[in-house]
Amino acid sequence: MPTNRRTVLKQIGGASAVAALAGCIGVQQQGSGGSTQSGDNRSGSSGNTSGTGTTSGSAGPSGSAKVWYSLPKPEIPLRKSAIEAFNAQSEHTISGADISDMQKKTTSALPAGQGAKTFEWAHDWVGDYFQRGFVVDQSDKLDVSLDTFTSAAAGAVQFEGNVVGLPHSAETVTLIYNTDMVDEAPKTVADMVSAMKEHHDPSNGTYGLSYPFDPYYTSAWLQAFGGYYFDPEKDPMLGINRKKAVRGLEFALENFKPYMPTDPKYEPQAAAFAAGNAAFAFNGPWYLATLNEKGVNYEVTTLPKPEGGDPNPYTGITMWYFTKGMKKDNAATEAARRFIEWYVTNEDHIMKLAEEQGAIPVLSSLVGSDELPKQVKPFSQTVKQGTPMPTHPKMNKVWPTMKTALIKAFNGNASPKAALDQAAKTIHSNWE
Known part of the structure; x- marks a missing residue:
């Protein structure tokens, strides 16, 4: 992680x-x-x-x-x-x-x-x-x-x-929504997008979504369409640049990035929802103590379903x-x-x-x-929807390189496929 x-x-x-x-x-x-x-x-x-x-x-x-x-x-x-x-x-x-x-x-x-x-x-x-x-x-x-x-x-x-x-x-990471902005939990990503559009107004300091864009948080979507990061039981073990994982990253960028603060790192993303300035947040149970301390009115719900797939977060x-x-x-x-x-x-x-x-x-x-x-x-x-993080020693070489790839793709410095292809090459090199 x-x-x-x-x-x-x-x-x-x-x-x-x-x-x-x-x-x-x-x-x-x-x-x-x-x-x-x-x-x-x-x-x-x-x-x-x-x-x-x-x-x-x-x-x-x-x-x-x-x-x-x-x-x-x-x-x-x-x-x-x-x-x-x-x-x-x-x-x-x-x-x-x-x-x-x-x-x-x-x-x-x-x-x-x-x-x-x-x-x-x-x-x-x-x-x-x-x-x-x-x-x-x-x-x-x-x-x-x-x-x-x-x-x-x-x-x-x-x-x-x-x-x-x-x-x-x-x-694991799931969906949290601000009850001062959102009346009910969205069942699908399409429903969530509609609500995010309604509340996203960066010029006035409000956003549709608070979402740290790193490998743990984005795993739900990269693995939603049958993709995977790493599995020692599969051939190849590394799946980050396989077609289904690339599709998942493209899906996340298309549906979530337009409604987020421009800096994908944890601090600015988490701060937006904790200040009451975002309709939704993808985050984990460790975040709730902060929300309680800040007095945010929120509810926790399950991850919304993407069309043609099922969210599969790391747990x-x-x-x-x-x-x-x-x-x-x-x-x-x-x-x-x-x-x-x-x-x-x-x-x-x-x-x-x-x-x-x-x-x-x-x-x-x-x-x-x-x-x-x-x-x-x-x-x-x-948690029941997700997949336990691999404990295989090689997985520790996957996390940091994946983080770099996701930031590149988010910032538009590389296409999702190019970013993940480069990450795969780097990881294989590090393994050797």
Whole structure:
């Protein structure tokens, strides 16, 4: 996934007040060597019914560990509250740090076994980071069964049978609309175009659409007509310049570009809708905290259907990775592992993420729950329409080159076919 998917959000809006979790997040006691079971079992051996989650207890000494994450400012208070809640009920101590460029930080620190014991990111780095030795298997150390999560989430955190992290939510990009401008969600792209035309008036600072034009966000359309970016099971593996993918890019440029701000980068695109100046936005659940903080009146809906195709966005699983530093079986590693197990299984916290930030739970006990907030349902439905990002190590060479190609095509510096042809040549060269 493009490295700026989350980090650029920090520039959109300031911190928002989020209720502290310390008083509302409970833990489910669990004996060592057991596993958290899927299903709605909230009692546990202690009889505590305030929420599920493995304990942080262990027979060994207490430890301290640092964790890294990269969040937009409105999401940071909830993260800090979660860490405080864990520390309050644990003999271990966790300290968190918000990282502006997670890829740069992890690729420089982790090879030397330095930095945080764990970091949070989407699952697309699983294969690449495992092969490079940045993350490690912890399957024989866990007190949480992968059956606790959806099959998609459980599969996302594994590579060649190695469990290199634990998942806590799913994500993708879907359609959001400003209810002060738009009365109802469009069912088709044609319906959406009609509404965008009505509200697009750049001379007065209003736009039909807010849409960061990068590979993750545009995947829904490049893959809508049978195209694909990368698939190790297909021949050729790289499909970005195949006819159906080119058609998808042409479709996106024809139907969406005319109604967007002229700068395709994330910041100006996201800012337009967050300021209440755009009718629609294509964005992910991480964007909702910003919209809530800004007071935008909005609804989340599924992606509109293009004529002759079906939107097929890339989807991600957000997870805590087990870094190289966790190979050392010491108190700090134990602290990090207990924090991760607690974080990903605590139903009260997972529900808070859903309510405050639109995060899609992957805990089997919460999937499909009637208690989930309304904005989660359309994101969840869009996830079902999509395709999980590839974890194959070669995929990491696709993202940056695709980003360059899309910007060229958007700015008119190359035709969609020419831009994607050049990108394919560059990617093949980088693979070699």
